[in-house]
Amino acid sequence: MYDPSNSAEGKFSELHDEASVRRNVAPRLTLAIAAACCLGVTVGAVLWGEHYADQEVAARESLIGHDMVESLDRMLTSVRTGRRDALLELVGQHCAKISLQLSELETYVQYVRSINLVDNDRLYCSSSIGPLSVPLSSYVPRGTPGAHGTIINLLAGTPFQPGTPVISMYEPTGDGAGVQYTIEGAYVADALAHGIRYGAQQVFLSMPGSGVLNDKGEFVPAIKTPNQIGTRVYSTQWPFSIAVLASAALATEMHWRYGLLFGALAILFDLLIAAIALLALAPQRQLLAAVRRGLRLGQLHVVYQPVVEIETRRIVGVEALIRWTHPRWGSVSPSVFMAQVERSPLLARITRFALRTAAADIAQKTDIRPLRVAVNVAPMDLQRKDFVADVIAVNDALPPGVTLILEVTERFLLARQPRTQAIFNVLKARGVRFAIDDFGTQHSNLDLLGRFPFDYVKIDGQFVRQIDKGGAALIKAIAAVAKHFGMEVIAEGVETEAQHAALRELGVPFGQGFLYQRPVNAGALSVEPEPGLAATGH
Structure with a gap:
C-alpha cells in the first residue's frame, strides 16, 4: 500500500490533472461521433451484441452449474467412501449387537441424517433410532446400480419425516441386503444456494425418475424440462443433473453491456484507439x-x-x-x-x-x-x-x-x-x-x-x-x-x-x-x- 496521505501540490500535480482532463476528451469525442453516426449503426452489429450477450449468460449459467455439480459430486463421494468397509461388515449382524458401533461410524460420515442396514429388503437397524423394520422400497423406490454399484434417489421425504426432502443412497452387498444412507436435503440446498450469489435466479437438482430439489430446499414433483429454463449440466460420476437459470438482472446487464459495446465499437473502434494513444501516451x-x-x-x-x-x-x-x-x-x-x-x-x-x-x-x-x-x-x-x-x-x-x-x-x-x-x-x-x-x-x-x-x-x-x-x-x-x-x-x-x-x-x-x-x-x-x-x- 503506497500511502497517499501526503498532499500533491504545485505544477507537477497540475501536469497529472492536465493529463486526466485530456483523457476525458476521448469519451466526449466518441459520444459526439456516436451521436452523429448513430443512424449508420447496422442491424448486424446489434444482433452480434445480442448473440454475444446470450453466450455470456449461458457461459455464466454453465460455470455455476459445473461448480454445483463438482460440489455435489464431492458430497456424494464423501458419503459413499466414509467408513465404507467397516459399515459393509456390519450388514446382516444383529442390530442389538452392533447398533452402538453403527452410531459411532455414522459420526464419521458427513452430510447424513442416518445410516441404515438392510436385510431381506427391509431396513432393520438405524444409526439414529436403533432397531426398525421399514420396507427398502420406502427409501429405494426405483433405480439400478450405477458405475459404483450404488443407487441414489431424490425423495420428497421419509416415513419418519415425510415433508423433508432427502437423497437416499443405497449400496447393495447381496440379494436384498446392503447399506442405505439418508443424506439431508438441507445440505444439498445449501450447496445449490451458492449459485444465487453468483447471478443465478434459480438452481435445480434433478435425478432420473425423481422430482426436483430447488435452491430453497423445496421438493417439486414436476416442472418444465430443465433445458427450457436455462442451462443443464450433467454429473459424470453420479446420475443427476443441475439446471441453472440466470437472473433477469444479469441477463439485462449483459444485453445492455454488449449491445452498446458492439454497436459503438462497430464505428468508433479505430478512432478510440487513436484517441487513447494520442491523449495517454505522451503524459x-x-x-x-x-x-x-x-x-x-x-x-x-x-x-x-x-x-x-x-x-x-x-x-x-x-x-x-x-x-x-x-x-x-x-x-x-x-x-x-x-x-x-x-x-x-x-x-x-x-x-x-x-x-x-x-x-x-x-x-x-x-x-x-x-x-x-x-x-x-x-x-x-x-x-x-x-x-x-x-x-x-x-x-x-x-x-x-x-x-x-x-x-x-x-x-x-x-x-x-x-x-x-x-x-x-x-x-x-x-x-x-x-x-x-x-x-x-x-x-x-x-x-x-x-x-x-x-x-x-x-x-x-x-x-x-x-x-x-x-x-x-x-x-x-x-x-x-x-x-x-x-x-x-x-x-x-x-x-x-x-x-x-x-x-x-x-x-x-x-x-x-x-x-x-x-x-x-x-x-x-x-x-x-x-x-x-x-x-x-x-
Missing part, C-alpha cells in the same frame, strides 16, 4: 521521465509507519512508504505517480530502491529490536527474473532481530499462481515473511488464505472505520479464518481510541494508523505506550 512518458530523474537526483525517499502491538502499543514493525519531494513542486503523493510506475520497466528500480533504503535505514537509524520491516511489491515485481535475487540480497544484509516482510495485494494472486507459489516457497525458506495487504477490497476471497502461506493478513482501513457499523463482525470473521491458517492479523487505518479499544476487544493483535504515529523518518519512530502500562512497569 505518461513525461511522468515516468520525471520520476526517473527524481530517483537519480535523490528526490525520492522512504518513510516508515509503525505497526504496534494493540495490547501494549509497543512497536513491533514498520511499513516502508515511498515519498517524492520535488525541489520546486514540493511533496508529490504516490497516488499521482505509482500507478504508472507499477506498469512500467521503471518499477524494478523503484522496488530495489525501496528494499535497499529500508534495510539501510532500519540498520542505521533505529535500535528497535526485534522489528519487522514491510515493503510493498507490485504485480509486475513477481514477474521479474531478478526479483527473488534482489530480495535475498537485501534480506541477507539485514541485522539480527530484523525480519523482512513483503506485502502483496489480492488482485494478482489469482493469476500466475504456480509462479507466485514458487516465489513464496523460495523466499520463505530464506526467512522472508509475507503479508496480504488491503484484504477484502479486491476479490474478498478467503480461499487465498488457504492457498498461499501468508504470515500476516492486513485488514483494510475501510473496515476499521466501520467497526461500530457492522464492521466488527467482518473483522472478527477474517481474524478467525486467519487464525485457522496460522496467520496473524494487522488492522490498518486505526485513527481513534474507540477503534483501538474495539480492535483490542476483538482480539486483533496488531494495528497501524495515524492514532499511533504518522509516517516518519526511521530515527523518529516512537509510539506512546498504552495508558497505564508505563505506570505499572509493564
